[in-house]
Structure formats: structure tokens, C-alpha cells
Amino acid sequence: MPPKFKRHLNDDEVTGSVKSERRNLLDEDSDEEEDFFLRGPSGPRFGPRNDKIRHVQNQVDEVIDVMQENITKVIERGERLDDLQDKSESLSDNATAFSNRAKQLRRQMWWRGCKV
DSSP states (O other): OOGGGOSSOOTTTOTTOHHHHHHHHHHSOOOHHHHHHHHOOOSGGGHHHHHHHHHHHHHHHHHHHHHHHHHHHHHHHHHHHHHHHHHHHHHHHHHHHHHHHHHHHHHHHHHHHHHO
């Protein structure tokens, strides 16, 4: 039966499968660079590099933590500034009301003085 009519095909029957291509590439003579890209890093020569990567990753994690703290502080500062602005507007409104009431009271007292 031809392979295109079978329900389940093996890797050997499919010429373009990833596994068969990888196997074909690894079976042939290849240099270290090609092996690295096909199999990934291996062996003791990558140990110090992993330490460097771990060290850099730790530094990145520390920076992320600091930035998250900074963002939290900025948000809290914004909230405090909003509260301060609300209090300032309230104080300004109260000052205006006090000034208007003081003017009315001064006029009232002046008329009382005139009547007496």
C-alpha cells in the first residue's frame, strides 16, 4: 500500500519529518557548531558560562524587584499628592467662604455702628 493511503506513518516513511531530518543531519559528519544548534549546549565547557548567566539573571531579578518597589512608591506618592490636592482645594474654598462671611459681618457691624 502506498504511504499516502496509510493512516499512521513512521518517521522512516515520511522523508520530511523533523526527527528523520535531525537524525540524517546528526548521522553525517558535522562540526561542533552544527551539533550545538541541533543538540544544544553540553559538556563541561559550558559550566562557567551557566554561572555567568545565573549571575546576570540574579542581577536582572534584583533590578526587577527594585523597579517594582519604585513603581509602588510612585503610585503611593501619586495617591498622597491627590489627597494633598483635595485638601488644598478644600482649604481654598473654606478661605474664600471665610473671606466672604467676614466682609458681610464687617458691613453688618458698620451699619449697626451707623444706626447707633
